[in-house]
Amino acid sequence: MSPRRVTLADVAKAAGVSRTTASLVLSGRGRELRISQDVEQRVLRTAEELQYRPNIVSRGLRTGTTRTIGFVSDTVATSRLAGDMIKGALEAARDRGFMLFIGETEGDAELEHLLLQAMQDRQVDGLILASMFTRTIKVPKAVTAMPAVLLNALPKKPAPLPAVLPDEVEAGRRAARVLLDAGHRDGIHLIGAGPSLRDRPSESLAAVERLVGIREAFGAAGVKVAGARACPDWLPEYGLAATRDLLRTAQPRALICFNDRIAMGAYQALDDFGLKVPADVSIVSFDDHPIASWMRPPLTTVALPHYELGRKAVDVLFAEIDRDRTGGDRVGEVHRVAMPVRIRESVAPSSAVQPLG
């Protein structure tokens, strides 16, 4: 079919040198191994003319390194959120001449096993194990044998694996501060989780951490949260139900919704009760889901830094690969990536009359 690829042997022959010499020159080790300027130039020029490109498969066989990393997620590739994570990883990898194998496990341990095997059969240089939701995962033992990074996840059992996660606690603080900065001190309700750390969707690490941050920031400001409703899952319908429920008995001035889909439901409930955002009720949320900017009014939210998470995971993985190569010890550091606040139009200054007592 296609004209055969130009190989190192072709270059060597055309330049009138041995394969060894050609290889030496092209790998940049010609200088230290005393190849003459003359020959070096000749090889370089020939390679250029012939448009020689080294075959990475072959190199991989010899050196064991394929300039490839495996990106395994539970179901990450499918969600918009996670698409950015992949994009970040893709770009960071590309900067170093690496490619990404993508794989989805759908939470199936058997599939995960197969996938990891398939990647190891292809001699990937490292692995990124990503999770759709921030949570703890069981680390397959196959992973511990090679450079790997957890993305958006923590190991269930302590393992010497580095992890990259969004800084949810700080995000919680930031959400709270958005309201505090706008002068809100009363009638602040939480929708999605709380008041206790146990009131949240199961397995949701983010819920706990956000709640911790929120309580911390309010605590430091001497502000008490008026109330909270947990949701079994963070979907619009639960946000709608919880907010409706709240509105039957209370008159909130501000809501912190635990994610944008919850907020979407809250918007609807408020609308049903004839309440305006942000004139009557301010709302701040988390995630910066694409819909956040389409909602009316556009939603102020603390963004999940998917793109940055992906990039960071690759950076950490490269450090890990280096460590592996140089025989360093595994550490298992946890890296937190900042979650930026996206100020939009769902928060208004508090006009509440401060209660006398």
Add this chain to the structure above:
Amino acid sequence: MSPRRVTLADVAKAAGVSRTTASLVLSGRGRELRISQDVEQRVLRTAEELQYRPNIVSRGLRTGTTRTIGFVSDTVATSRLAGDMIKGALEAARDRGFMLFIGETEGDAELEHLLLQAMQDRQVDGLILASMFTRTIKVPKAVTAMPAVLLNALPKKPAPLPAVLPDEVEAGRRAARVLLDAGHRDGIHLIGAGPSLRDRPSESLAAVERLVGIREAFGAAGVKVAGARACPDWLPEYGLAATRDLLRTAQPRALICFNDRIAMGAYQALDDFGLKVPADVSIVSFDDHPIASWMRPPLTTVALPHYELGRKAVDVLFAEIDRDRTGGDRVGEVHRVAMPVRIRESVAPSSAVQPLG
């Protein structure tokens, strides 16, 4: 670091046979090459015990096939829409023991070139060239040298490349029929494109094809579209503006929005004018964006079959790889994937009094 992998040589030695024999047995060609039952069983058992897995890199070097395909898109990996496309491709590939390299070009020809090179350096068996929006693309010449498929795109210049696309014309017909079936014959407006085929976002193939289908179905039913507004881009704000503009001068009974984001804007405009969906105005749309089911009322829309597109592209690619192997001729067939209607709650039966004339 990790304990060395078990190789074919290990299996052969442990089973007391030559590498050749072991290879023959394990590749299933033992029978035809007269390896005895006894030896065959011994090799198989040994391989099992040692947990032998062939090194695909090595095999790739010898056979030239890496059981890997490259998925190159302009920016597809990043959008939720496209995530499903990748997911479909991933699963279809997995069914055959193939892995996917993912790459994004961001519309940059230079990057695309680099990416294709990187993939060829890794000896991918085939390529999928995907586009985020349905459109025509310039096919890099590197692609024509190997099995490849266009996904969600058509070649700008005629090329013997198969393409996989959503069946947009039929989708247009289906959208129209949803309204016709509900009894709508009057006050039907188009938001996003039309009335002429030229009134549409540039480069949007989907717009043209949907419009063709819509006109065809209405034409066949003897129904005339009351009006149409084109949008420079299919975003909520333009949908909002176009619909507002429409409402100032007309009283539509039904809208066909050219995608869900346009529909989202239309919902807002109708809400502003105190009109209810679907009681006052029925709406049908395209894409089945995730928000479509979260809108209130949930939006009836003709879905882009991303997952199926991804699967289909892989299927077609495998056919292409086979063709390449067996020396068949390239054809360049266009495959259309059906767009299913998602009936939700934004369309109500027409209660309009039929005009006498």
Add this chain to the structure above:
DNA sequence: ATCGGGCGCTAATCCGATTTAGCAATGGAG
């Protein structure tokens, strides 16, 4: 006894690079 042929398995080569070990030529020192 010899030969042809099927059977059952293996030696050797190849894929395209990297890497180790080492060879030939040159020049300077002794």
Add this chain to the structure above:
DNA sequence: CTCCATTGCTAAATCGGATTAGCGCCCGAT
């Protein structure tokens, strides 16, 4: 004039499989 070092390059092994060519052995036929 010999010996050793250095310079500049190459032969050969290696990675882990797939594949081609072919080697012994045993059997029946001549």
